[in-house]
Amino acid sequence: MERPMHPYELGKLLKQRDKNNSIRYRHASLYMVVEQLHRDGSIEAQETVRDGQRPERTVYRLTDAGRAELRERMRELVSVPVKEYPQFEAALALIIVLPPDEVAELLRQRHDALTERAEQLRTFVREATDSADVDGLFLIEHDYRLELIDAERRFLDRFRERILAGDPDFGRFWRQLHQDRQAR
Structure with missing residues (x-):
């Protein structure tokens, strides 16, 4: 939502904002989630960049369909209580x-x-x-x-x-x- 990002940058941002205490994920699985979102058309590659000797990095942006799906899912998560099993x-x-x-x-x-x-x-x-x-x-x-x-x-x-x-x-x-x- 904020800006196009590479999965590594997204992981750093989640960690910086302490989201790992609210959202269960592994850094390695973040790349699999990004790939799935890409396959589903929720995100798309904006550009591929390379800094020096580092490997190429693909920067992804949210698609209109992805934004609509995200908002709908968030509406559901916020408004509909579900039974959790602590x-x-x-x-x-x-x-x-x-x-x-x-x-x-x-x-x-x-x-x-x-x-x-x-x-x-x-x-x-x-x-x-x-x-x-x-x-x-x-x-x-x-x-x-x-x-x-x-x-x-x-x-x-x-x-x-x-x-x-x-x-x-x-x-x-x-x-x-x-x-x-x-x-x-």
Whole structure:
């Protein structure tokens, strides 16, 4: 969207903008994706250049069809929620496997790790926004991630408190299962 680029330049830009924390890709697979987009007519070669002894590099630009497809896909990604399957949610679905006391400690550890991650993200965002060459729009997914971390930390606090409080209406079967196993 910004300008025609060579795949290597695109990879450098994605890394510079820290997109590798939001979009899962490998640098080597970027060339395969570019080739697929080229075959599909979403991008086209603009020129092939050579700098000194370096190999030739093909610079690609987005086609009108590619731009239309990109915008349509982005509209869908932004507007339509989909069911995702985070690992932690899967772990919660099967949490009964571990004893409540152990889970309480593991939740504390996760909370601590998330607190550290949130601080790292806040530092990254602060340093990036202090830099004049980074538009805050390129950091918006970090704001989203921080909100998710903060929400998860609140959830962990409440879940851990319910475990530690020994509420008879919460986890009765769970506690009994592990008490019975320990008694055997």
